[in-house]
Amino acid sequence: MKRLMKYLVRFLSVTIPLGLGVLSIILFAGMKSLPSAKETSPRVTQVRVITLAPIPVVPRVFGYGSVSPTKEWRAVARVEGEILWASDNLENGLLAKAGEELVKIDPSGIELTLAQIDAQISAIDARDETVRINLETAEAELEISRADLARQRDLAARGTVPQTAVDQAVRQELASRTNINSLKNQLILNEAERKVLVAQRNIAVRDLGFTIIKAPFAMRIGEVSAQTGQFVNRGQVLFAAEGIEAVEIAAQFPIGRMSALMRGSQQTGTDGPTGLEAIVRLQSPVRTIKWAARVDRVGDLIDPRTQSINVVVVVDQPMQQARAGQKPPLRRNMFVEVELRAAERPALAVPANVIHGETVFVVNSDNKLEKRKLKIAYTIDGVAVIADGLSKGDRLVVSDLDIAMPGKTVKPVEDKTLKAQLAAEALGQETGK
Known part of the structure; x- marks a missing residue:
């Protein structure tokens, strides 16, 4: 009897810990089964989108050219004689008022x-x-x-x-x-x-x-070749000058980009012969300086080498707009940028960098990727104006997709910052060139 009890105690001392161990393994395996189910569920990619709607667009194009005065004058002696007197302002770079006496020849x-x-x-x-x-x-x-x-x-x-x-x-x-x-x-x-x-x-x-030579208009004196006491002959050039009331820029514009302006402008506008607004910019190391301008005339010839057209814009009173240390006066031979703008009009526009070839991706009503082929009307900087292929309410994908598979389920997130930036760029408030 004692031996039987001894065997029973040994048996229980082995089987009870073993049973508890097996039970622990079963319980632990049951607890790990829930996370494994999550790992096997499909992963949904989050993408940034903007919901499309017509926005105000200002068609514009950029060209470049050099500044030149609208008026140039050479003072030529119309009588011969000795120069008795010359104005103190008759020096290179100095200004003279309209009607100011500059030279007197012996009468x-x-x-x-x-x-x-x-x-x-x-x-x-x-x-x-x-x-x-x-x-x-x-x-x-x-x-x-x-x-x-x-x-x-x-x-x-x-x-x-x-x-x-x-x-x-x-x-x-x-x-x-x-x-x-x-x-x-x-x-x-x-x-x-x-x-x-x-x-x-x-x-x-x-x-x-x-015998008295006066300034016909407000001017800046250029090269001077006559001095007091000098004898001058009829027809001799005494000095050169240029007007300061206005300057002009003959800017070259790619003819291929002018279509955007033609669609957004009117030939009978009040801002110039083509109804366009003009802005002149000078890039400096610290800032971009701007001048309001007006379109004066458009050339009728196209440069066969560059396929560009010549548009002349005028900036009135550049001297009066000058501010020391902030805004210099426009001077001859300054190389500047000229922006031409047509009238604002509504259009469906998207960031140009989201277009791949002629296609984009949108998120459909089932939150799946859908490929669309576009027809682009024209592109202004980083903004593409859409002619066909997208509609109001479409959710355009603006994220960089590693693998873009049509039909793939995604999670769209509205990119409000990019949408606001697009609206500003469409109005030309950010050049970003």
Whole structure:
């Protein structure tokens, strides 16, 4: 009996721990079964999307060109003489106001010519007075000659005087008439000579005005080649200058990108002959400087080498817009960027970098990827305007997908930041070039 109890105790001491161990293994295996079920479920990829809707788009295109003044002037001497005086502002780079006197040429030679002409006109006036007095006398003599001729003819008819007396009276009457005609012709010749002198005097008066050279408009002085005391000849260039009231930029624009403007502009606009707004930019190491401009004219020729068209824009009053240390005045030969903008209009637009070839991915109503083929109207910087292939309400995938499989289930997340950035870029508020 004791031996049986001994065997039973040994059996229980082995089987009970063994049973507890098996039970622990079973329970542990049951606890690990739930996580394994999660690992076998399909993983859903999260993608960023933007829900499409028409947004305001400003069609625009960028070109480049050099600044030049709208007005250029060369001061040419129209009379010869010594330069008596030159303005202190007649120095390279200085400014002159419209109407400001800049150079005075010695007028003494012209003044002497005027005095001589005036003296000649006075002499003609004196001769005219003498001729008129003589004419009055000659007309009186003619009346006497005519009366004498009539009397001689009457006496000859009565036989009182011979025919020779009548002939003598006729010759006297003819001489009186000839004298009168000569005096009248003298008055006519004097008048013709007076007109010649008056014309010469007018030329001299005009030349006298040319001795003072004034600025025809507000200008910046360029190269100066005349100094006080220098003798100048007619036709000699004294100095060069350029206007400061406006500058122009003849910018070159790729003809292929002008279609965006043509679709968004009107030919009868008020901002210029093409209804376009223009902005001029100068890139500096610290900032981008801008000027408002207007379209002045569009070239009618296309550059065969670059396939570009020439558009001239004008910036008014660049000097008045200048601010020391912040905004310099536009000067000749500055290389600038010109942006042309058409009128704002609504359009369906997407970021250009999400387009792969001619396709994009959208998330359909079942949250699955769907491939779409697009037709792009035009591209402005990083914004592509869609002509066909997408509609309002489509959820466009903007994430970079490692493996994009149509039909794959995804989790769309609206990218509000990118959507706001797209709206700003479509309006041209961020250039990002």
